[in-house]
Amino acid sequence: MISTERMAAVDANAAALGVPRKQLMESSGNAVAREVRAVADPGAEVALLCGRGNNGGDAFVAARFLAAYDATVHLLGRPESIRTDIARENWAALGAAEIPAETVTDSADLSLGDPDVVVDAMLGTGATGALREPERTAARLANGSDATVVAVDVPSGIDADTGEPTGAESDPFVDADRVVTFHDEKPGLGALDAAVTVADIGIPAAAERFVGPGDLLALGRDPDSHKGENGEVLVVGGGPYTGAPSLAARAALRAGADLVRVACPETVAREVQGYSADLIVRGLPGDRLGPAHVDRVRELAAANDVVVLGPGLGDDDGARAFARELLAAYDGRAVVDADALRAVPEADTDAELVCTPHQGELVGMGGETASDPDERAALVRSFAADLGHTLLVKGAVDVVSDGDAVRLNRTGNPGMTVGGTGDVLAGAVGALAAVTDPFRAAAVGAHVNGLAGDAAAEAFGNGLAATDLPDRLPEAMRDE
Numbered sequence: 001m002i003s004t005e006r007m008a009a010v011d012a013n014a015a016a017l018g019v020p021r022k023q024l025m026e027s028s029g030n031a032v033a034r035e036v037r038a039v040a041d042p043g044a045e046v047a048l049l050c051g052r053g054n055n056g057g058d059a060f061v062a063a064r065f066l067a068a069y070d071a072t073v074h075l076l077g078r079p080e081s082i083r084t085d086i087a088r089e090n091w092a093a094l095g096a097a098e099i100p101a102e103t104v105t106d107s108a109d110l111s112l113g114d115p116d117v118v119v120d121a122m123l124g125t126g127a128t129g130a131l132r133e134p135e136r137t138a139a140r141l142a143n144g145s146d147a148t149v150v151a152v153d154v155p156s157g158i159d160a161d162t163g164e165p166t167g168a169e170s171d172p173f174v175d176a177d178r179v180v181t182f183h184d185e186k187p188g189l190g191a192l193d194a195a196v197t198v199a200d201i202g203i204p205a206a207a208e209r210f211v212g213p214g215d216l217l218a219l220g221r222d223p224d225s226h227k228g229e230n231g232e233v234l235v236v237g238g239g240p241y242t243g244a245p246s247l248a249a250r251a252a253l254r255a256g257a258d259l260v261r262v263a264c265p266e267t268v269a270r271e272v273q274g275y276s277a278d279l280i281v282r283g284l285p286g287d288r289l290g291p292a293h294v295d296r297v298r299e300l301a302a303a304n305d306v307v308v309l310g311p312g313l314g315d316d317d318g319a320r321a322f323a324r325e326l327l328a329a330y331d332g333r334a335v336v337d338a339d340a341l342r343a344v345p346e347a348d349t350d351a352e353l354v355c356t357p358h359q360g361e362l363v364g365m366g367g368e369t370a371s372d373p374d375e376r377a378a379l380v381r382s383f384a385a386d387l388g389h390t391l392l393v394k395g396a397v398d399v400v401s402d403g404d405a406v407r408l409n410r411t412g413n414p415g416m417t418v419g420g421t422g423d424v425l426a427g428a429v430g431a432l433a434a435v436t437d438p439f440r441a442a443a444v445g446a447h448v449n450g451l452a453g454d455a456a457a458e459a460f461g462n463g464l465a466a467t468d469l470p471d472r473l474p475e476a477m478r479d480e
């Protein structure tokens, strides 16, 4: 089962793996033709009702595979209004091949004749609202005909995610006999009174298994948003290590958070402030965080969307008790890294956590690891389920799981074993967790952190430092 949103991500990931959408369209069209062959013998009359999006494009391709049939393409709208390059190219290919095609701009001119099969390729997953003309009339004609109606991907006027009409209940939608949908079952199709075929269109499994550029889609900011709506992050850490909270905070800013605050021992505060004037720093008494600071930090945490707990905290008893008690008292969202990780299994917390251990820290938390990648992924998944939190286990290939889904990340390079890159990752995931769910925040965070590291390695080779990463995050996060 795959949602429309996830499908769009996987499609973009496939393109990044070298399988562009035009190729997928070719496979989709081929699958549609296969479905037609399954319901009608050669020579049968086939009317292909095509919209101006990629759903219509699938049927332009299908027409090329139906040479043995009496097939006619009906384009609903003007050729100039075809929305995408790949659909337009396939439309042009019909003309060049002299395959019968007509354009319908006025619904009054639409006549289907008496076809044996109607292919509904008017609207797919890009439909919004009630069917407009001429699609509206075309849907009525299709429903009123004696033909077998084969819908491409989803019946036009139906929402693939819900199975409900995209318009009001009184608005028409295509009442399909069969649906040929692509790659995977869609959540809404099961409820329909139609036979559903899932066609493999050649999307590699890796497009779902690995994080890719598609996972970044729809993370963009709403242009009307106000200060604070894109996330406020509190970084809690510092003590024996003074640079770590700065790195995490800087990364959170560069990963898109609007406001980043740092709560750290006062001995660390000046250094953090010196690192960036963009940070709001709260120095707490002493040179280590401990149980005495829990109440104050909890208060500060309440004013933020996400807490990043752990960078530079240290592993003395006081710091450990601090992490445990803070987690017990906190019920928001947090990214937990470094020395705070050991507190997670001990703490009885209602918080929603993303834990970012490397293999050693994973073992320290009570988790297991394996050298076989599949086995390792399965172990991470079951440990995440036991913990009830999302895990991002760092390695040559990062493994992300919320206890249910698993995603792997391949970006990054050996140069990133230098100290501090984990702090950058934690900060980036923190910023992302303010605008999306923890699992996606972890997956995307790992991906863009790795890309930033790859860009830094290109500039500095083996000399790359963690401080080179944060400013490279925005470029890594561009989703086009």
Ligand SMILES: NC(=O)C1=CN([C@@H]2O[C@H](COP(=O)(O)OP(=O)(O)OC[C@H]3O[C@@H](n4cnc5c(N)ncnc54)[C@H](O)[C@@H]3O)[C@@H](O)[C@H]2O)[C@@H](O)CC1
Binding pocket: 007, 008, 010, 011, 021, 024, 025, 028, 051, 052, 053, 054, 055, 056, 057, 058, 083, 084, 122, 123, 124, 125, 126, 127, 128, 129, 130, 131, 132, 133, 135, 152, 153, 154, 182, 201
């Ligand atoms: N991986 C994928 O996602 C793939 C998708 N493919 C096809 O692409 C389809 C999605 O393509 P698009 O995103 O272009 O979307 P559609 O083909 O559904 O078309 C959307 C366009 O239709 C028009 N429209 C929207 N709502 C309307 C309404 N209520 N009445 C009349 N016109 C309306 C708008 O101009 C909009 O741009 C899928 O359903 C599938 O058939 C395949 O080609 C291959 C792979």
Ligand SMILES: [K+]
Binding pocket: 055, 120, 121, 122, 123, 124, 151, 152, 153, 154, 155, 156
């Ligand atoms: K359709």
